[in-house]
Amino acid sequence: MRAPLFDLDDDELARAAWSRLAEPGDVNAGALIAALGPSRALHWLRAAHGDAQTVRQAIDALGERVPLLRAGQRALSAAVARWGLRLTDLDPRREIQVLRSLGGALVTPGTACWPAGLDDLGAATPPCLWVRGDPGLSDAVSRSVALVGARASTAYGNHVAGELAAGLAARQVSVVSGGAYGIDAAAHRGALLAGGTTVVLLAGGVDRAYPAGNAELLRTVVEHGGSVLSEVPPGGAPSRWRFLQRNRLIAGISRGTVVVEAAWRSGALSTANRAGELMRPVGAVPGPVTSMASAGCHRLLRDGAAVCVTDVDEVVELIGEIGRDLVPSRGSEDGPADGLGPEVRRVHDALPVRTGAAPHLLAREVGLSEAEVRGALGTLELLGIAARHGSGWRKASDRAPRHEDSDG
């Protein structure tokens, strides 16, 4: 076995190495690192990687120390074969060098910068994050919402994503998304324009802008105090698998996930489902039923997998603390007749505007007794919305209550 190209006992280098060896979301790698630590796990892999006999012996030896991993012997054996292919020429110092040249930093679990929400991913927690821009992810996502959705978004979806993002920024809530075209880009831009913090999670390496057309956007995020990050080292290409795994990071890193527009089958739905599995609140923005770009949102609502959210107050309530962040009451726009009992209101409704009506005629009309009508008129007079007129009564028309489609 050749000598390794770098110091395997350096925790940061070992984590960086693991993020290259194992594909995102590899729970065998996660369990091994959790059991042995990243450095000892690397040493073990170098020893184990060989013929089938060696692998079996190494797993047996491991099993005695880490009984948990014994159960998944077959899976671990296959994993060793996978990781082993990438051991050749492994040297994470190169990738760290690329990251530093971009002004970035490696963020590892347990440090002050680490976003603790990711620990909820258990064995699928990434070994490290490759971060450009602000490495202080822990602060950035302490109040955060993932706004996700279709690349093939509509003008409506882009508008709503931008408005929600701007509203969240104004409330010091960070906007997390995936840096893609469509809803993602509209969300990042909305946060930036409102002077807020936004975090971009990429499926490939942070040295390459994907999609290329969003390179300028990613640069702007970094320049404005946001973060662009990935669990894949620089140079890593995005693949469908990595997009799906990236979605678990978006769900895990943020306090809640809101889907703005999504087709019936959409990556944004996978983010929403991951968020639900992690017990994070999930919201969906409704849209026209005639728009296929909202079909995925409506699917989430039908399945009870998401709460219907229509404005920034409702989004903040979704991720907010109980007793705080509640949507302001919308019942406060009542007219003067709104708090009345049904019978008093019936009398008010029946009052003429110009001429006066006698109480006994009002009583017959609305189906109340004359005594009840006289009582109601007294109440209405006190409120200033009924007035005597000759021997009868009429509405005090200058303060007529507003009706909002109330007889529809």
Next chain:
Amino acid sequence: MRAPLFDLDDDELARAAWSRLAEPGDVNAGALIAALGPSRALHWLRAAHGDAQTVRQAIDALGERVPLLRAGQRALSAAVARWGLRLTDLDPRREIQVLRSLGGALVTPGTACWPAGLDDLGAATPPCLWVRGDPGLSDAVSRSVALVGARASTAYGNHVAGELAAGLAARQVSVVSGGAYGIDAAAHRGALLAGGTTVVLLAGGVDRAYPAGNAELLRTVVEHGGSVLSEVPPGGAPSRWRFLQRNRLIAGISRGTVVVEAAWRSGALSTANRAGELMRPVGAVPGPVTSMASAGCHRLLRDGAAVCVTDVDEVVELIGEIGRDLVPSRGSEDGPADGLGPEVRRVHDALPVRTGAAPHLLAREVGLSEAEVRGALGTLELLGIAARHGSGWRKASDRAPRHEDSDG
């Protein structure tokens, strides 16, 4: 006491009289009629109506026979005063005459035409229905949906209401609504245009079109085998109270209620809430969050008071029978790579389209072992979506799977 103008012992005339004496939804009248029958209840009212002393004696006498009514003595006493005002000149034969001159008929509880769903209203069940057009309400509403919503609807709402109504008509489901402008009219028209059955519930008498602009629509409903009905006798004016009570009839008579568009405060929401209280399924059609005309629908969805419905299949499922009327599955549009396991799919994703890639290089790229990649390639070759190319493999491009925003 003057002799009555009509035969109080005629059940139909007595019910018609009660629909004039008591306002819609009067549970005291309902309880009295349920206890004594409509004729004896009328006799009792004529005897009871007088000074306070007489009322008290009559209620005491009643209480001995109908202990249930004893509890509400004060309410019953007030009710007698209300009803008594309308005893003067009471003669339902005039109103029945008006109804008959319009080709209509009185429909009473327990008859073959009576829509049994209204019995769920308990003491608020109307004493009778004044019906123009087809009196066979029982058949008409056996499979029915109430489509309700804002008068101030948008083009979007009108379009959706019309499409849903036409789709329901095509599935032999009757469309129930309130005959108002906006969503109601769009729903009735949609059903009529598709040759379906539609039922209009008015808040005022069936002899007057309300709103007047919908007179032609109501006439068309009657001419095309539908029904226009009210619990208020001919000549009765609509009032806000009657609109609210009419909404309980819409909720009760139909199998389920769907709100198409509604403002934050809207009569359509009262219909939805009544339907929910009656354990009828409630649906809400989402719309743009930028449209205030959909705010009430989104409110129902947020409150969990309605299921999100976006097309006629989902509406039919809402009111349908279990095991029948289910929404057709939408998972059947899968491409050939859709049923694959995640690892086989990762290999397929990584295959080049033009040149061939060697298995050991594919393995390094996707993070699988070479043996796993060779197994996956065998599967993909059998499916006809991978092919050998020189010493490597590539996608069989003529049957590439479709991706629907799957990496968004």
